[in-house]
Amino acid sequence: MSTAPPNASPLSRLPLSRLSVxxxxxxxxxxxxxAEGCAKEGITAVGLWRAPVQEYGVERTARLMRDAGLAVTSLCRGGFLTDTDQAARARALDDNRAAIDEAAALGTxxxxxxxxxxxxxxRDLAGARERVADALTVLAPHAEERGVRLAIEPLHPMFAADRCVVSTLGQALDLAERFPAHQVGVVVDTYxxxxxxxxxxxxxxxxxxxxxxxxxxxxxxxxxPAGVLLGRGQLGEGSVDFKAFRSLVEAAGYAGPIEVEIFNEALWARDGGEVLRETAERFRTHA
Incomplete structure (x- = not known):
C-alpha cells in the first residue's frame, strides 16, 4: 500500500478527542x-457492542454514557444476512431492526x-452478497427513519466462509452504492x-x-492464534502503517472519530484501566 496520497501535507499529532475506544x-x-476508566484517561468516546449493552439495559446504558460525557461512535453489530432459509432471514431482519433501534437509543x-x-x-459467494443487498433494501429505510447509517465492514478473506462474504472495500462499496450515502456506507478497519x-x-x-x-x-x-478471530494486535505491535491509512482517510474527507477495536485474550487478561491507558498512549504515538 502506498504510504500517503501525492502532495499530502505532514500529519498533525492527533488530539485524544479523536480517539474512541x-x-x-x-x-x-x-x-x-x-465509563469511569475513560473519564480517568481523558477518553471522550466509545464504540459499544450489543450483547453487553442489552445485558445492562439499552436505556440504562444510554443514560450512563450521557452522564459520563461519553459519545457513542458506533454500535456493533448488525448483519449476518446471508441465510437462504426464509424463517432464518426473517429472524435476521427483525434482529437488525432491533439493532438499528438500539443504536438510535444510544445516540449513535x-x-x-x-x-x-x-x-x-x-459455495456461492456472489449469491450470498446479493442476499445482503436484498436485506439492505428492507433495512436502509428503517435506519434512515431512526437517524442511523448502516456501515458495511469488509472482513479479511480468511473470514469469508464463516463470518463475512464481503472481503474488500470494493465489494462493500459495490453494495453500499446501491443506496443513498446517508443510508449505507462502509467501515475502514485497518486489520x-x-x-x-x-x-x-x-x-x-x-x-x-x-x-x-x-x-x-x-x-x-x-x-x-487458533481460531484466528482473537488475533488483533495492540497499535504498534505488528505490520500496519496506521499513519498511512489516516493520511488516506483524511485526504478522502474523513474527520470523525477513530476507533481502536482489538480482540486479544492477552489484553483481556490484563487490568482494564492499564489497557485503556496504554491504548491512549499508543494512539498518540502510532495513529
Missing part, C-alpha cells in the same frame, strides 16, 4: 467501569454491519484491509461518495 478492546470492564448514528458467511453447504493494494483507491472512492462512515484501528500480528 471500542468496548471489545477492554471487554473485561463492565460498562460502569468503562452508525450501526456496523458484518454481512455473514456462506450458508452450510454453499481487515491493510493487505489490499486496492484499499487506497477504494478509500478515495468511498470519500468521494460520502460513504466513509467509520474508521477503526487494530494491528496485524503473527502467528495467528
Amino acid at each position: 471500542n468496548q471489545e478492546t477492554v471487554k473485561q470492564l463492565s460498562l460502569p467501569e468503562l 448514528d452508525t450501526l456496523v454491519l458484518v454481512s455473514g458467511g456462506l450458508p452450510p453447504g454453499s 481487515h484491509v491493510w493487505w489490499d493494494d486496492q484499499a487506497p483507491e477504494q478509500i478515495t472512492r468511498a470519500g468521494r461518495g460520502g460513504r466513509l462512515h467509520a474508521f477503526q484501528l487494530a494491528d496485524w500480528i503473527t502467528p495467528l
Whole structure:
C-alpha cells in the first residue's frame, strides 16, 4: 500500500478527542467501569457492542454514557444476512431492526454491519452478497427513519466462509452504492484491509461518495492464534502503517472519530484501566 496520497501535507499529532475506544478492546470492564476508566484517561468516546449493552439495559446504558460525557461512535453489530432459509432471514431482519433501534437509543448514528458467511453447504459467494443487498433494501429505510447509517465492514478473506462474504472495500462499496450515502456506507478497519493494494483507491472512492462512515484501528500480528478471530494486535505491535491509512482517510474527507477495536485474550487478561491507558498512549504515538 502506498504510504500517503501525492502532495499530502505532514500529519498533525492527533488530539485524544479523536480517539474512541471500542468496548471489545477492554471487554473485561463492565460498562460502569468503562465509563469511569475513560473519564480517568481523558477518553471522550466509545464504540459499544450489543450483547453487553442489552445485558445492562439499552436505556440504562444510554443514560450512563450521557452522564459520563461519553459519545457513542458506533454500535456493533448488525448483519449476518446471508441465510437462504426464509424463517432464518426473517429472524435476521427483525434482529437488525432491533439493532438499528438500539443504536438510535444510544445516540449513535452508525450501526456496523458484518454481512455473514456462506450458508452450510454453499459455495456461492456472489449469491450470498446479493442476499445482503436484498436485506439492505428492507433495512436502509428503517435506519434512515431512526437517524442511523448502516456501515458495511469488509472482513479479511480468511473470514469469508464463516463470518463475512464481503472481503474488500470494493465489494462493500459495490453494495453500499446501491443506496443513498446517508443510508449505507462502509467501515475502514485497518486489520481487515491493510493487505489490499486496492484499499487506497477504494478509500478515495468511498470519500468521494460520502460513504466513509467509520474508521477503526487494530494491528496485524503473527502467528495467528487458533481460531484466528482473537488475533488483533495492540497499535504498534505488528505490520500496519496506521499513519498511512489516516493520511488516506483524511485526504478522502474523513474527520470523525477513530476507533481502536482489538480482540486479544492477552489484553483481556490484563487490568482494564492499564489497557485503556496504554491504548491512549499508543494512539498518540502510532495513529
